[in-house]
Amino acid sequence: MSNSDILNNKLQLLGKLSASLVHEIRNPLFALKLNLDYLTNIRSQVSEDAAESIRSCEEATDRLMFIIQNFSDFTKNHSLETELCCINDVTKVAVNIMQSNASKVNLYIQTDLQPNLPAVYFQKDKLLQVFLNLITNAIEAENTNDKIFVRSYLKNNNGKKVIFWEVEDYGIGIKTEDKEKIFDDFYTSKKQGTGLGLSVCKKLLSEYNAELDFESHYKKGSKFFIKFNLNEKLL
Ligand SMILES: Nc1ncnc2c1ncn2[C@@H]1O[C@H](COP(=O)(O)OP(=O)(O)OP(=O)(O)O)[C@@H](O)[C@H]1O
Numbered sequence: 001m002s003n004s005d006i007l008n009n010k011l012q013l014l015g016k017l018s019a020s021l022v023h024e025i026r027n028p029l030f031a032l033k034l035n036l037d038y039l040t041n042i043r044s045q046v047s048e049d050a051a052e053s054i055r056s057c058e059e060a061t062d063r064l065m066f067i068i069q070n071f072s073d074f075t076k077n078h079s080l081e082t083e084l085c086c087i088n089d090v091t092k093v094a095v096n097i098m099q100s101n102a103s104k105v106n107l108y109i110q111t112d113l114q115p116n117l118p119a120v121y122f123q124k125d126k127l128l129q130v131f132l133n134l135i136t137n138a139i140e141a142e143n144t145n146d147k148i149f150v151r152s153y154l155k156n157n158n159g160k161k162v163i164f165w166e167v168e169d170y171g172i173g174i175k176t177e178d179k180e181k182i183f184d185d186f187y188t189s190k191k192q193g194t195g196l197g198l199s200v201c202k203k204l205l206s207e208y209n210a211e212l213d214f215e216s217h218y219k220k221g222s223k224f225f226i227k228f229n230l231n232e233k234l235l
C-alpha cells in the first residue's frame with residue numbers, strides 16, 4: 001500500500017468518524033434548540049438578566065447548528081434532489097437571519113436584488129447555507145465601511161444568460177499569497193474559524209452547476225460572487 005493510499009484510508013475513516021459524530025450531536029442539539037424556543041416565548045415573564053442569558057444560549061446554539069450543518073455538508077455526498085428556487089427569496093431569508101449579527105459590529109446589510117429573476121434548480125436549505133457562509137465571512141472581515149452589499153442580477157456571459165449573486169465588503173481583504181489557500185479544507189485565519197465555510201460553498205455550488213469566485217484587495221475589501229448557469233428552458 002502506497003503512502004497516498006494510507007492517507008486516503010485515514011481521511012475516509014476521519015470522514016466517517018466526523019459524520020457519525022455530527023449525527024450524534026444533532027439530536028441533543030435539536031432538543032436544546034426546541035427548549036430554548038420555548039424559553040424565548042416566555043422571556044417576558046422572567047427577569048432582564050435571565051432573558052439576556054436565554055438570548056446568549058440561543059446565539060450559541062444557532063452557531064453550533066450552523067457549524068454542524070457545515071460539517072454535515074462537508075462529509076456527505078448529496079442526493080442531488082433539486083427544486084426550483086427563487087434566489088431573491090432565499091437571499092432575503094439569509095439577510096434577515098444575518099442582520100442582527102451584522103448590527104453587533106455596526107454593519108448594515110444593504111441589498112440590491114433584481115426583480116423577476118428566473119428560478120434556478122437547487123435545494124433551498126443548501127442555497128441558504130451557502131449564502132449564510134458568504135455573508136458571515138463578509139461580516140467577519142473587519143469592515144471599515146458601515147455597510148456590506150448583497151446583490152443579484154442577470155447578465156449575458158459569453159452569449160449565455162447567467163444569474164450573478166454577490167456579497168461585497170470593505171474589510172481586511174485577502175493577501176495575494178493567501179488567495180490560493182482560502183478554498184482549502186480547514187484553512188482559516190480566524191481564531192474561532194473551522195475553515196470549512198468556503199469549502200462547503202464550493203462543494204455545494206459545483207454539485208448544482210454553479211461557480212464560486214472572488215476578487216479581493218488586501219486592506220480594501222473583497223467581493224465573492226456566484227454564477228448560476230441557467231437552464232435554457234427556464235428562460
Ligand atoms: N470576505 C472575506 N474577507 C477576508 N478574508 C476572507 C473572506 N472570506 C474568506 N476569507 C478568508 O478565507 C478563510 C477561509 O474562509 P472559510 O469561510 O472557509 O473559513 P472561516 O471563515 O475561517 O471559518 P468558518 O467559516 O468555518 O467559521 C478565512 O479564514 C479568511 O482568511
Ligand SMILES: [Mg+2]
Nearest residue numbers: 133137197198
Ligand atoms: Mg467562514
